[in-house]
Amino acid sequence: MEEEIKAEFNKMNFALDDEEEILKKCLAFCINYNLKPSDIVSSWEVYYLNRQLNESVVQNAEMDGFLLHLQNEQKDAIIKEEPGLHIYSSKDVDMILNADDGDAKEEVPGTPTRYSQDPYSEPFDSTPQTNGRMFSSGKPSKLITPFGQRTQKFVVKFSINNMPSVVNGEKELDPENHEDDVIRKVQPGRKCSLTVHGSKPETGCRFMYDRIEDRFNALESRIQKHAVSFASSKLYEEPVDPTVSSQKSIFTVGMICCDGEGRLNEKSTLLQSSVEHSGGQRVRLELQNLNQFSIFPGQVVGIEGHNPGGHCLIASKLVDFIPLPETADVDLHPTKKQALDKEIQSNGLSGPQAELSVIIASGPFTPTDNLFFEPLVELLAYAKRKQPQLLILLGPFVDSEHPEIEKGNTDRSFDEIFHIEILTRLQDYAEYMGSHARVILVPSIRDANHDFVFPQPAFDIQLPDLKHQITSLTNPGILEANKMFLNILAEKKSHEIQQVEHQVIAWVDYFYPLYPPAEAVPLDFSLASEALEISLIPDILVVPSDMKYFVKVLPLGGRGEGEEQVKCICINPGRLSKGEGGGTFVELNYYGTPDTSNASIIGI
Known part of the structure; x- marks a missing residue:
């Protein structure tokens, strides 16, 4: 049967690194899992492709990983036949036999020096040094992933x-x-x-299935909701149209926009007010008089300022929150x-x-x-x-x-x-x-x-x-x-602009x-x-x-x-x-x- 296994590997253009040892292990796999030589080689092809191995040489060091691949194939086949079946791992069996909660099984020896240097490091390693689908039985395995090789854990x-x-x-x-x-x-x-x-x-x-109308209504309702909240809080004046020329200070509510498709910056910031107040028009927003601000496209804010020429709203204050009830007051x-x-x-x-x-x-x-x-x-x-x-x-x-x-x-x-x-x-x-x-x-x-x-x-x-x-x-x-x-x-x-103290x-x-x-x-x-x-x-x-x-x-x-x-x-x-x-x-x-x-x- 070993000769048949070797012939199947050669047929698929796979060479054997340690031929005698590999054939013995493959023979054991065939006996244990009731597989034919052609089945073993087909499973190896899947394992070879999944692991993205570069050389067409069957390495003896890969046999442990290949064994786990075969075990997972057997488990998946059983699960497909009986979807409600629960398969217990070796860790479950050890825990039941030893009446243990599993904590002791997760511990591995560690030097006192390393632990004393890092008192927060966990003293156990629960990572299976296998493919992760089955718990490790505690025996050493030659298949160790980069994740399993890390030294500092938890x-x-x-x-x-x-x-x-x-x-x-x-x-x-x-x-x-x-x-x-x-x-x-x-x-x-x-x-x-x-x-x-x-x-x-x-x-x-x-x-x-969203339409342009859905987008418009969603944005408009957000602006109107903020305007109503500001007005009902009694902390600010009734919002007005920010596009109208005015020498006196006004209060308005609108959405931050960018005047192009690039990133938002201080020179490209626009304010879009509601249809009710300005017909949805936009006005350039000047922020240089503000000591601190944090804005991003789509943010709805309250602005205090003045618009001397009708083309630029010079902000003296930016309000980026609205009063909300506390959780205890939620009805x-x-x-x-x-x-x-x-x-x-x-x-x-x-x-x-x-x-x-x-x-x-x-x-x-x-x-x-x-x-x-x-x-x-x-x-x-x-x-x-x-x-x-x-x-x-x-x-x-x-x-x-x-x-x-x-x-x-x-x-x-x-x-x-x-x-x-x-x-x-x-x-x-x-x-x-x-x-x-x-x-x-x-x-x-x-x-x-x-x-x-x-x-x-x-x-x-x-x-x-x-x-x-x-x-x-x-x-x-x-x-x-x-x-x-x-x-x-x-x-x-992340926000587009952040200038916060x-x-x-x-x-x-x-x-x-x-x-x-x-x-x-x-x-x-x-x-x-x-x-x-x-x-x-x-x-x-x-x-x-x-x-x-x-x-x-x-x-x-x-x-x-x-x-x-x-x-x-x-x-x-x-x-x-x-x-x-x-x-x-x-x-x-x-x-x-x-x-x-x-x-x-x-x-x-």
Whole structure:
């Protein structure tokens, strides 16, 4: 049979590096998996193409990886035949036999010197040194990806610590007690109330049908809404037409525009007022008299100034916020209130909860050199150890910009990758954690297996047994957990002009106020009016992007001048995977207010 295997390899123009050893292993593979020599060579061709190996030589060093490829083929074949079947890994078996929670299995030896130099590094390595689809049995493997070769794992890169246990910005950690690193461990079985506010657009909605009329109406309604808000606040005069010549100071409301297709700058800024006040005409806006400002195309602002010649509005003051109610003042629909109270009672919660523990991560969830999803495996192992009340994962999950996806170097459909690599792992996580664990999935326009439209409907996830634990949110979406509001936006673009002296975010009432939208964002105005309006100030704002990660407590200029600023934690978790290596995610403990909360950016 070895001769037959060798003949099949030669027939497909493959040479054997260590012929005797390779043929012995291939013979064992054929016996163990009931394969023919032609089947072994066909599987090797798939493995050879997926790994993008340069030489047509079968290397003995690749046999371990090839074995895992064969195991995954067998597993996928079984799953296709019996889709409801759960396959336990070697880690599950070891945990059951040893009555262990799995933490000890994840530990690997480390030198005291390296740990003493980096007290925040985790003492365990949960990365399977294989293709990531199956947990490692602990045996050494010659197939180690660049992600698996990294030395520093779970390192705190940045943190804000506002609890009494923090001294001089550093956590008081016992280097021998790893249960208290980063943020204290949440007690098992602790539930959080969860309510999704708004479900627009709906799954299966029609898109790419927006008209010019839809765009006009959406922009006009935003300008009019701001004008009414400014007037009703009694802090400013009634808005007037900014295009009319006037020697005295006036107050007007309009949208920031650019006079060309290039980038916005101080010399190209225009102000477009509403149809009611100016017939929708634009006027040049002069900003040189302002000490500080932060504007971008599509932003609706209030302007105090004068227009001496009717051609240029010289601004003396720019107001980039409108008064908004606090979250406590939000008047929910009676049905929503009743549903929320019922859920709180069913979860055993009495009254508003002051605490929320959450882990937030944004895709991609696999490095660019493979589709093994090793970062996701490590994140879930970390979450099992920390046991957060809420795990929020933002797309892309099946990244359309991944090299393997772009080139089509995969024998599985995008939906198969999503269900096998993402949902199956999340099911295992939810079952391991118990009924108190909650997982939120938010899609991205980069998800190859989902609708390419913004705003974006939620994933259509059919998990009857875990529908209360694994939930999909629209992009963008509003979530209420333990009486705290989280606004989540999976697409974020930087402002065009930023000349700010103080770290103050200009609060707007729109999830995506940039207009015209970025070229890569398929903004559909026929869906925007229902899905992009914001009716409340969040406690936590999540805005992942390719820019550098950050966690900041920011005042929101939305309560009127002279009043105490409303504060919000703004989070960019970064990307869980960057290139061939690991990225970052956020671990947050929220204690009622942003000023009494802990958050850490953790490098994976």
